[in-house]
Amino acid sequence: MNVFTLFTDRVVAAIGKSDLTGRDGAALDLTRVNVEPPRDASHGDLATNAAMVLAKQVGMKPRDVATKIVDILLEDADVAKADVAGPGFINLTLADDFWRGVVGTIVAMGKDFGRGDLGKGAKMNVEYVSANPTGPMHVGHTRGAVLGDCIANLLAFSGYDVCREYYINDAGGQVDVLARSAYLRYCEALGDDIGAIPDGLYPGDYLVPVGEALAKEHGAKLKQISEEEWLPLVREFAVDAMMDMIRSDLFALNVKHDVFFSERSLIHGEHNRVKEAIDWLTDKGQVYVGTLPPPKGQLPDDWEDREQTLFRSSDFGDDIDRPLKKSDGSNTYFANDIAYHFDKFKRGYAQQVDILGADHGGYVKRLKAAVSAITEGNGGLEVKICQLVNLMRDGEQLKMSKRSGNFITLRDVVEEVGVDAVRFMMMYRKSEATIDFDFAKVTEQSKDNPVFYVQYAHARTASIFRQAAVEVPNVSSKADDLAKVDLSGIKDEVELALIRKLSEYPRIVEGAAETQEPHRVAFYLYELAGYFHSVWNKGKEMPQLRFINAKDEELTQARLALVQAVASVIASGLGLLGVTAPEEMR
Structure with missing residues (x-):
């Protein structure tokens, strides 16, 4: 039950009962009428813009419109007070009995309280993590992994048919670097003195087991063939090994995917799907051969004034048109991305969400343009950018470099502070804001540690029930019984304020x-x-x-119902974040 949706419907019904009519008999447009919390809690429980929306339509002053609506709303037994404020806003104070009834609803609905039908079963593809398969996941990937997983949870809880997808970037030059790095470790496993890892290769020790596995499988055979022959073999082997490692890292973070999609399959599968996508856009008149103006400011060294195959991304909101072919005739990274999103669309996902890292901010417009073109305006792409995570210890920021092999992995962080702390704290900032992740603060037991504070609240609800079973054994703790208890004894303002906060949950979930x-x-x-x-x-x-x-006992039973409502909502919200709701904490 969403209180705000419920009273939006009641406000609309009140308008229908009034004598308000549009000018010249026109039907009233009520689509912009809404009910939300007032900016100042002292003004009441709910506020509606109905009079402001209707004033021009009915040719009256907003306050006069508001007065007519208020007169009808006051007939509602659940409305204790209705006031006209400012230029014509309507503030509503609801009866205490209404709020008490919310408790029974929450307890009865349990885990389904807050579940919505926003998506109405529409298919939604959420692509997240998609780290290059060149090593274990580091803390920089962690935030995007948690964000994507939580978004998928929210969308599924809100009525979407969600597919969780990982895009394996296994077609670029970085996987050839990975293969050469793994080959070096293979030689080492066979007894060669490889010395210092050359610049440009991955130096991390995580490739030592890969080299050993290659040596075990192939013996010295790979040293007896040319690089042209061993490179694709080692590349596939190394990518598979890295993806096994990444899947294990994601499992440690309780992150799951339904689909792992290979970028190489777009080009080297049964047919060239990049060519298929470009041909499709060409048939739609969205691809042409032309030149681009030089970039503003200083020209980059690799800029070429030449005719290129271009996508008309500026027709779909981008700043300029974008190249699809490099000077050597190979596809641009963007061309592969178009084909990938086209493939998702053909699989039935007109609505898509991509989670990208902080260094991809300039890539958003072209991606959104591409999806707009390939769905012909019948779909869309939302892109969420994850800003950086600064790891802190003893007040000092930890420096990391994946290229040098000196970095803190996702698993390192999870093993030190626990998966719950990692997941909750990664979501305790807007995704576009940088996070300072302090190892000490996320494990301290205080109000200043949000995950502890929230989990402790849930553990406290369980403690209350354990105590009640001892002190008041005749009182039931079953949800079916608690949903039906008399709550008239709950009267204190602090209790009613708690109920009002509980009632916000469906609106919070829907908005999220x-x-x-x-x-x-x-x-x-x-x-x-x-x-x-x-x-x-x-x-x-x-x-x-x-x-x-x-x-x-009767009052205790009523308050246990309130405690159960709190427990249900906290457990539900933590579940959406992929965090456990503990029964006790030590």
Whole structure:
């Protein structure tokens, strides 16, 4: 149950009952009418823009329109107060009985509270991580992995048919570098003194086992053939080994994918799908041969003033048209990307989400242009950029370089602080904001550590039920019973404020899914935990507000229902973030 959607419907119904009519008998456009929390909580529980939306349509002042709507809304038993504010906003204060009823709804719905139908079953492809298969995943990949996984969770919870996809970048020059690096380790495994790893190759020790595996499988045979012969064999072997390592790293982070898609398959599969995509765009008039103006500012050394095969990306919102062929006739990276997104579209995914790293910000417009073209305006692409993660220890930033082999892996971080801390803290900032991940702060047990604060709130709910079973054994802890209890004894403002915060959850989830912003859920959970801890603390000061009162079983039962509602919402939100909801914490 989304309270804001519910009362949007009631406001629309009130407008229908009024004598408000459009000028010259025109039907009223109510699509922009909405209900949301007021900016100032002292103004009430809900606010609607209905009068502002309708004023021009009905030819009246907004405050006069608002007065007519308010008169009808006051007939609703769930509305305790309705005021006209400012130029014509309507503020609503709901009856306490309405809020008490929300508790029963949450308990009855359990894990389904907040689940929505925003997607209406539409297919959605979320592509995330997609790290080059040249080594283990480092902390820079971690944020994108968690973000993509959480977005997929949110979209599925909101009614989309979601496919979680990993794009294996195994067609570029970096995999040839990987193959040569693995071959060097292969020679080492056969007893050769390889000396220092040459510049331009990957020096990491993670390739030592790959070289040993190559030696075990091929013996010295690879040394007896030319590079042209051994390179494709070693490349495939090394990429497979790296992908096994990456899958293992993702498993450690509780990140899962439905599809692992190879970039090489676009070109070396049954047919050339890059050519197919370019031919399709050519038939649509979106590809031409022409020249591009020189870049603004200083010319790069590799800029060529020549005729090129270009995609008309500027027709779809990009700044300039984009090359599809390099000077040697090979495909540009962008051409492969077009073919990949075209393939996703042909698989039924008109709606797509890509999670990209901080260094891809300049790539967004052309990707969105490509998807707009290949879906002929019937689909779309959302791109989320993940900014950097700064690892901190003892107040000092840790320096890392993948090229030098000196970097902290995803698994290193997970093993040190735990998967829950990693996942929650990666979502405790907007994706476009840099994160300072401090090893000390994410493990301390204090309010300043958000993941601890939220998980402790859930553990506290479980503790209350354990205590109740001892002190008030006649009181039921079953959800079916708690959903039906009399809640009239819940009257204190701090309890009612907690219920109002609980009621926001469906709106938070829907907004997070619609914008692909999981941090909204993380922020909300921290706030909800604060409300819950406040009720607990007030009970310590005022015994009559304690959750358990052995002398009043009926009130205890009511408050246990409230505790169960808190537990359900926190567990649901943590689940969307891929974080556990512990029953106890030590």
